[in-house]
Amino acid sequence: MTDDKDVLRDVWFGRIPTCFTLYQDEITEREAEPYYLLLPRVSYLTLVTDKVKKHFQKVMRQEDISEIWFEYEGTPLKWHYPIGLLFDLLAASSALPWNIIVHFKSFPEKDLLHCPSKDAIEAHFMSCIKEADALKHKSQVINEMQKKDHKQLWMGLQNDRFDQFWAINRKLMEYPAEENGFRYIPFRIYQMTTERPFIQKLFRPVAADGQLQTLGDLLREVCPSAVAPEDGGKKNQVMIHGIEPMLETPLQWLSEHLSYPDNFLHISIIPQPTD
Amino acid sequence: MAGSEGLSVLGAPAILWKLHIVRQLRQRDRTQKALFQELVPAYNHLLEKAELLATFSEKLQLEPSEATPAPHKGSWEEESRPDSAGVSSPATLKEKWQEEEEGLRLVCGEMAYQVVEKSAALSTQQLQLEERQDRLAALEARVVQLQEARAQQARQVEEQRVKNVAQRAAYEDLRVRTGDQEAALRRLQEEASYVLEGLVQLKARAATERNLRLERRERANQARVSQELKKAAKRTVSISDFKKRRGHSIGGVPEQRYQSIPVCVAARLPVQVQDVLDAHLSEVNAVCFGPNSSLLATGGADRLIHLWNVVGGRLEANQTLEGAGGSITSVDMDPSGSQVLAATYNQAAQLWKVGEAHSKETLSGHKDKVTAAKFKLTRHQAVTGSRDRTVKEWDLGRAYCSRTINVLSYCNDVVCGDHIIISGHNDQKIRFWDSRGPCCTQVIPVQSRVTSLSLSHDQLHLLSCSRDDTLKVIDLRVSNIRQVFRADGFKCGSDWTKAVFSPDRRYAVAGSWDGALYIWDVDTGKLESTLRGPHCAAVNAVAWCYSGSHMVSVDQGRKVALWH
Numbered sequence: 123m124t125d126d127k128d129v130l131r132d133v134w135f136g137r138i139p140t141c142f143t144l145y146q147d148e149i150t151e152r153e154a155e156p157y158y159l160l161l162p163r164v165s166y167l168t169l170v171t172d173k174v175k176k177h178f179q180k181v182m183r184q185e186d187i188s189e190i191w192f193e194y195e196g197t198p199l200k201w202h203y204p205i206g207l208l209f210d211l212l213a214a215s216s217a218l219p220w221n222i223i224v225h226f227k228s229f230p231e232k233d234l235l236h237c238p239s240k241d242a243i244e245a246h247f248m249s250c251i252k253e254a255d256a257l258k259h260k261s262q263v264i265n266e267m268q269k270k271d272h273k274q275l276w277m278g279l280q281n282d283r284f285d286q287f288w289a290i291n292r293k294l295m296e297y298p299a300e301e302n303g304f305r306y307i308p309f310r311i312y313q314m315t316t317e318r319p320f321i322q323k324l325f326r327p328v329a330a331d332g333q334l335q336t337l338g339d340l341l342r343e344v345c346p347s348a349v350a351p352e353d354g355g356k357k358n359q360v361m362i363h364g365i366e367p368m369l370e371t372p373l374q375w376l377s378e379h380l381s382y383p384d385n386f387l388h389i390s391i392i393p394q395p396t397d
Numbered sequence: 398m399a400g401s402e403g404l405s406v407l408g409a410p411a412i413l414w415k416l417h418i419v420r421q422l423r424q425r426d427r428t429q430k431a432l433f434q435e436l437v438p439a440y441n442h443l444l445e446k447a448e449l450l451a452t453f454s455e456k457l458q459l460e461p462s463e464a465t466p467a468p469h470k471g472s473w474e475e476e477s478r479p480d481s482a483g484v485s486s487p488a489t490l491k492e493k494w495q496e497e498e499e500g501l502r503l504v505c506g507e508m509a510y511q512v513v514e515k516s517a518a519l520s521t522q523q524l525q526l527e528e529r530q531d532r533l534a535a536l537e538a539r540v541v542q543l544q545e546a547r548a549q550q551a552r553q554v555e556e557q558r559v560k561n562v563a564q565r566a567a568y569e570d571l572r573v574r575t576g577d578q579e580a581a582l583r584r585l586q587e588e589a590s591y592v593l594e595g596l597v598q599l600k601a602r603a604a605t606e607r608n609l610r611l612e613r614r615e616r617a618n619q620a621r622v623s624q625e626l627k628k629a630a631k632r633t634v635s636i637s638d639f640k641k642r643r644g645h646s647i648g649g650v651p652e653q654r655y656q657s658i659p660v661c662v663a664a665r666l667p668v669q670v671q672d673v674l675d676a677h678l679s680e681v682n683a684v685c686f687g688p689n690s691s692l693l694a695t696g697g698a699d700r701l702i703h704l705w706n707v708v709g710g711r712l713e714a715n716q717t718l719e720g721a722g723g724s725i726t727s728v729d730m731d732p733s734g735s736q737v738l739a740a741t742y743n744q745a746a747q748l749w750k751v752g753e754a755h756s757k758e759t760l761s762g763h764k765d766k767v768t769a770a771k772f773k774l775t776r777h778q779a780v781t782g783s784r785d786r787t788v789k790e791w792d793l794g795r796a797y798c799s800r801t802i803n804v805l806s807y808c809n810d811v812v813c814g815d816h817i818i819i820s821g822h823n824d825q826k827i828r829f830w831d832s833r834g835p836c837c838t839q840v841i842p843v844q845s846r847v848t849s850l851s852l853s854h855d856q857l858h859l860l861s862c863s864r865d866d867t868l869k870v871i872d873l874r875v876s877n878i879r880q881v882f883r884a885d886g887f888k889c890g891s892d893w894t895k896a897v898f899s900p901d902r903r904y905a906v907a908g909s910w911d912g913a914l915y916i917w918d919v920d921t922g923k924l925e926s927t928l929r930g931p932h933c934a935a936v937n938a939v940a941w942c943y944s945g946s947h948m949v950s951v952d953q954g955r956k957v958a959l960w961h
Contacts, residue, residue: 125415125419128419129415129418129419129422132419132422132423132426133422136422136425136426136429136430137426137429137430137433137434138429138430139429139430139432139433139436139437155444157441157444158433158436158437158440158441159437159441160430160433160434160437177444180448218428218429218432218433219433363422363425364425364429365418365421365422365424365425366421367414367417367418367421368413368414368417368418370413370414371414371415371417371418372414375415380418
């Protein structure tokens with residue numbers, strides 16, 4: 123249906139206006155102007171910030187440059203999270219554009235992983251896809267694909283090519299006709315308040331009586347505190363890709379259409395904005 | 398996609414969440430993307446331009462800083478010279494020229510860039526133009542092709558029209574020719590019918606001529622014979638042996654009798670029905686065979702007598718004798734086969750000649766319905782029995798009643814022998830009358846009303862059928878009842894049910910009220926056979942032909958059946 127195709131396109135081409143500012147303690151030869159960029163929600167920070175790096179390296183001396191890293195309001199940004207997830211989790215309620223501080227020194231070893239090259243991002247991306255397919259199809263579909271198909275997925279993401287990516291990804295979204303969905307739904311629920319980085323559990327999209335499970339069913343089962351506020355607590359927002367889907371949305375449909383390119387449903391639970 | 402299946406399963410309310418998601422995505426894009434989409438690239442573009450200007454300005458600053466040490470050098474070298482001012486002016490000039498050169502080179506570079514751009518644009522435009530021209534050429538070629546095709550089609554249409562016209566002309570010709578042929582055929586057919594008529598007439602004429610010739614020959618023969626007789630008669634015969642002279646014996650003209658009817662030696666027992674017809678419009682009351690066993694007369698309550706020919710096992714209608722005044726009760730044919738006598742309800746008996754449809758004579762005089770009329774064995778005489786308790790003898794030549802016998806009861810049937818008349822009556826008696834004397838010679842009582850009488854061919858046995866469902870065979874020589882026939886299921890259907898002997902007097906046959914024919918063996922008295930089949934109503938009369946090969950039965954259901 124054209125609606126579903128539109129949803130896929132809107133998800134893929136989602137952008138976040140970002141303003142990159144150099145950390146004031148960095149040593150510069152002259153003043154560095156902030157660099158604005160429309161970041162793709164579905165990509166990864168280190169994949170799309172080459173221009174940023176070049177822009178700021180122009181004003182710095184060569185010997186001061188080590189690995190680039192980003193932070194927002196004091197929180198170092200993990201490059202292996204998709205950009206959209208980082209924004210929804212940390213800055214959803216703040217004013218646009220998203221102000222990210224660029225650092226070249228003092229890489230926080232405890233908080234962030236190193237990203238030596240594009241190959242590291244590729245390896246991380248492909249391993250997420252394989253993990254998702256293991257949950258969905260017991261890895262049958264991903265293992266049937268050839269190496270060039272895996273490469274095509276990565277190239278599609280890297281070059282922002284919607285058709286190239288989905289030509290292969292649609293095979294990962296199919297399920298056998300006798301079932302009504304995937305085996306398990308690949309999802310991760312992120313909440314800033316908990317000490318765990320995320321919640322990931324086995325969850326079937328179709329209940330024992332054949333009913334399709336909804337987003338509400340998933341949250342009630344896996345993270346009940348998100349939906350039912352505790353005593354004195356405020357209500358929480360359930361955000362995916364910057365929108366709040368209705369809790370009656372079927373989980374199978376969400377997994378097919380609102381997953382990130384790594385085939386996972388990254389769900390953010392954030393407190394309701396108080397304004 | 399698999400998702401669409403899920404949607405169709407859930408139904409209309411499910412679209413709510415999808416619409417919500419679509420709306421939310423669009424709103425997100427509006428607030429987050431759309432606002433900044435043009436702004437960010439424009440900002441970056443300005444940034445680039447600023448950097449470019451910065452680099453240019455840097456370069457320009459470097460140039461003068463390079464240029465200034467040289468003039469310093471020049472002035473130091475040529476300090477002693479008096480024209481140090483002249484030396485500085487070429488340096489400043491050089492500086493200016495270098496600046497100009499720089500500027501010009503920049504402009505040049507820009508121009509070159511523009512030239513390159515423009516030439517690229519031009520080449521693309523030329524490519525487009527060529528492409529369009531190619532397409533145009535192709536379309537023109539196609540147009541030419543189509544026009545050719547059209548011309549060809551038009552030509553074909555013309556050809557077809559011409560062919561059509563030719564075909565129509567040919568068709569017209571054929572039609573005219575068939576009309577002519579049909580007219581010729583009709584003419585030939587008329588001629589043929591004329592010819593046929595002529596032929597028939599010729600044949601008829603030939604037949605009459607042959608008849609005439611035969612007659613002439615006969616007459617000649619007869620004349621010859623009479624001549625010879627006369628000659629022989631003329632010869633006197635001596636009767637001198639006789640002593641007394643006898644008187645002439647007086648004798649009248651001998652009564653003309655019918656020629657002897659062929660006697661049947663053995664009759665065949667009929668077994669199966671050969672033909673069944675609806676003979677009359679109403680009940681069929683009487684049936685009688687002619688002497689030659691192929692002519693049959695049936696009379697019915699519809700006042701008609703039908704003559705039939707027995708041809709090849711089938712009954713063919715020959716003639717219908719009309720003019721009876723009432724229902725026919727009995728039919729008799731004379732031994733010559735040329736006359737038919739019928740007794741009617743109309744208190745009269747009527748005489749027909751075979752071949753004439755209307756009756757020749759009417760014998761009237763009875764005062765009630767005539768139940769039986771039979772030819773006597775002498776020519777031109779008949780006997781009728783009637784319910785007015787009389788039996789009348791008639792002279793047919795003059796159509797008058799020659800004798801009336803008063804019997805004491807209704808007469809149901811009458812048969813004639815050589816000199817006896819036998820009548821069967823309602824008062825359960827059979828009376829015998831001598832045709833020479835007036836009174837009743839004999840009376841034989843039977844158990845019930847007599848419905849019919851039949852005389853055997855040798856005139857020695859009489860078969861009577863009576864209402865107590867019995868048939869009696871009476872030996873006329875000793876006048877006693879020889880046999881009584883009964884059978885299970887045999888019942889007389891009416892007061893005029895007829896039973897007959899077979900021609901060789903071996904069998905007696907009668908029809909029953911249920912449509913079956915019962916045949917008894919006269920000598921043994923046993924029921925020989927029962928014939929069922931064609932009749933659904935009571936059988937009124939039965940007749941056995943003189944050759945013994947066929948038997949006919951008629952019933953109240955208008956049917957006549959031919960048995961073999």
